[in-house]
Amino acid sequence: MIIPVIENGRKYIEEDYFIQLQTIQLLKKAGYTLEEIKYIIKDKNIEEQIVMQKDLLNIQLTNTKIMLSLIDEIQNENNMNISKIYTKFLQIQNRQNLQLQFETPDGLKTRVLFHHRHTHFDQNFHEWMFDHYQFNDSDKILEIGCGDGTLWQCNKDRIPKNIEIILSDISQKMIDESYLKLYGISQIKSFDLADCFHLPYDDESFEIIIINHVLMYFENLDQALKEIYRVLKKGGTIYCSTIAKDMMVERDEMLKKFDSKISFDQEILYNRFGYENGKEKLIKYFCNVESFDRKETYEITDMDLFYQFILSGKGLSPNLEPLYRKKCNFTNI
Numbered sequence: 075m076i077i078p079v080i081e082n083g084r085k086y087i088e089e090d091y092f093i094q095l096q097t098i099q100l101l102k103k104a105g106y107t108l109e110e111i112k113y114i115i116k117d118k119n120i121e122e123q124i125v126m127q128k129d130l131l132n133i134q135l136t137n138t139k140i141m142l143s144l145i146d147e148i149q150n151e152n153n154m155n156i157s158k159i160y161t162k163f164l165q166i167q168n169r170q171n172l173q174l175q176f177e178t179p180d181g182l183k184t185r186v187l188f189h190h191r192h193t194h195f196d197q198n199f200h201e202w203m204f205d206h207y208q209f210n211d212s213d214k215i216l217e218i219g220c221g222d223g224t225l226w227q228c229n230k231d232r233i234p235k236n237i238e239i240i241l242s243d244i245s246q247k248m249i250d251e252s253y254l255k256l257y258g259i260s261q262i263k264s265f266d267l268a269d270c271f272h273l274p275y276d277d278e279s280f281e282i283i284i285i286n287h288v289l290m291y292f293e294n295l296d297q298a299l300k301e302i303y304r305v306l307k308k309g310g311t312i313y314c315s316t317i318a319k320d321m322m323v324e325r326d327e328m329l330k331k332f333d334s335k336i337s338f339d340q341e342i343l344y345n346r347f348g349y350e351n352g353k354e355k356l357i358k359y360f361c362n363v364e365s366f367d368r369k370e371t372y373e374i375t376d377m378d379l380f381y382q383f384i385l386s387g388k389g390l391s392p393n394l395e396p397l398y399r400k401k402c403n404f405t406n407i
Contacts, residue, residue, distance in 0.1 A: 179222040179251040181386035188383040192372045200228040211236040213281040219288035223252030242268035278307040286315040289347040318349035333396040
């Protein structure tokens with residue numbers, strides 16, 4: 075409650091109260107309820123909450139783009155039945171959400187930091203994966219979806235001297251981040267902006283192709299695998315990784331208790347290309363498919379990082395708004 079001060083028959087609002095009134099007006103403009111504003115002011119995390127509006131607005135903007143693109147598709151093609159409209163919606167949604175998820179390296183950095191810091195596994199994921207790679211002298215290697223270059227940064231002292239590495243990604247900002255991290259590693263010959271469905275390389279260009287946690291995002295997996303097969307030399311090797319059906323089930327159960335509307339589209343991902351079905355999808359193009367298990371347990375000691383880790387998956391869930399607005403409730407679980 076803001077109580078004015080009366081002096082000489084005039085009412086004044088003390089500066090602290092005036093600032094509080096401005097804060098309330100600003101947060102109301104940002105869409106917060108009075109109850110949410112009360113907790114924000116109490117926890118003194120006003121700047122953080124306002125900055126978070128950027129993420130919320132980007133999510134809302136993405137949802138608007140999805141619907142506008144769908145309307146354009148319907149108008150350009152007459153007599154679409156409801157089944158085709160829904161299929162088209164899912165395709166557009168996937169493309170837009172992927173862009174939201176991976177356009178910048180910030181979310182990926184958060185996820186890498188979380189996994190590296192909280193896993194009980196002896197090695198972090200990137201070191202463990204590197205242990206399974208077998209390189210020969212003069213091998214030419216392509217990584218598709220290199221992200222921010224963490225794989226090579228974590229293992230820079232283990233990279234054989236006589237190989238050539240090409241890093242590619244669909245996001246220019248990821249490419250720029252990789253370049254900044256890895257500049258000076260002589261084995262890395264180029265950082266290429268490239269789409270997996272239209273790789274800018276000649277047939278049979280590479281002895282080895284690495285594509286980690288990427289294939290599960292493709293609606294048309296066969297088209298991507300055909301393109302990978304095209305640029306891979308005969309007798310070459312593809313290394314890839316993906317998720318399992320039960321990955322992060324504890325996270326999802328906890329989120330349901332926090333707010334039942336929050337969910338991640340993880341089922342879509344592992345159905346496309348997951349641990350349970352990945353081998354049968356690869357065997358259509360590659361022989362001698364071998365799988366390796368990495369079962370991790372986590373001990374979460376930094377709830378703020380865990381909170382940021384969940385928000386970093388905004389492209390996989392359209393319903394994260396309660397987390398943005400009730401951070402204090404989440405970190406007190």
